[in-house]
Amino acid sequence: MTLLDHPTTTATPPALPTWSGAPTDSPWVTTARALVPELAVTAADHDRDGTFVDDGMTLVRERGLMSMLVPAELGGGGATFGEACAVLTALAHGCPATSLTLSMHMHLLAAQVWRHHRDLPAPVLPRVAAEGLVLVSTGAADWIDSSGAARRVDGGWRVSGRKMPASGAPAGSILVTSARWEDAPDGAQVVHLSVPFAAEGVSVEETWDALGMRGTGSHTVVLDDVFVPDAAVPLVRPAGEWHPVWATVLGCALPLIMATYVGVAEAAVARALALATHRAGRPEMATAVGRMVGHLTTAQDGVAAMVRANDDLRFDATLESAAAALTRKGIVAAAAIGAVERAMEVGGGRAFAAGSGVEQLLRDVHGATYHPLPPAAQERFSGRVALGLDPVGG
Secondary structure, eight states, X not given: OOTTOOTTSOSSOOOOOOBTTBOTTOHHHHHHHHHHHHHHHHHHHHHHHTOOOHHHHHHHHHTTXXXXXXXXXXXXXXXXXXXXHHHHHHHHTTOHHHHHHHHHHHHHHHHHHHHHHTTOOOTHHHHHHHHOOOEEEOHHHXXXXXXXXXXXXXXXXXXXXXXXXXXXGGGOSEEEEEEEETTOTTSOEEEEEEEETTSTTEEEEOOOOOSSOTTSOOEEEEEEEEEEEGGGOOEEEETTSOOTHHHHHHHHHHHHXXXXXXXXXXXXXXXXXXXXXXXXXXXXXXXXXXXXHHHHHHHHHHHHHHHHHHTTTTOOOOHHHHHHXXXXXXXXXXXXXXXXXXXXXXXXXXXXXXXXXXXXXXXXXXXXXXXXXXXXXXXXXXXXXXXXXXXXXX
């Protein structure tokens, strides 16, 4: 049984939210919506077995969604950032894990488009369009301090470490990560780097076995004394200190990632309403449904605000913009989780059953908590910025 063929549910997803800059008649959104039934066929199987959504990723690649954000003049689809967010929301109705895995690739791509708009080097963009490269990030786990070890050698670096979670690792072409240079002359540094999955010393260890988003293939990438040339190291920064690069990363990544979870919440609400039709006349139902819709609307509005602030990848990457993105991420995550939890209440015992679709979506939506930053860390970061303090100090 798939997420869409429960006997009391419908295979037609609800209307998408109207994203800033992404009309619902966007060809990219139309393409994504058309994929929903096909993605749903195997979504529950991947969730049950914990297997990677390779079929879903093949579908989005065949439809050009992997390179939709690459500017047209560089061979890509030339889609807006808002369209990319709306596409991820749509895909999540069919397979949340496919949507989230694509968002991880897209946010790395978006950061390069942000650079392109500022006439900064972004050589990976035409390669993604021409070669179909899949970019894989480990940034969430590394954050300010990073992990692993980098040492200086002639012409580059030798890097070792275990990087997890790395969503999309089974399909990865290039790993975008970082490692600590402990014996740097001026104190510990973090070396940002990219390395092909095909490079000597790179392997994937299948460790991902989680409560939700089980099909993302967020395994451990093992780096065993991998040589990384200087040309593949765009930044070396002090460890443990805020760096402006994170403002760019957060402004690009968080709207895309949260767009997936809004799609999860929308799907859960639709299924819950279908399951509850026979109980619609009960006095408590209208209140429960109203509360559920309130959470969903908050999540939708929060992502729409994130998209507007992104300004189609032309936003000013400042400490204040980073704090705002993190604050909105926290709001959207809590609202999306609240919407799905209320969907369980509205759907009743049927929603609690495996095969309803709502049960899986409840597990999947809780993944929103673990993207940067979790609630306590986000509130501390945003609070320190509001007080004019170093966001990672103290």
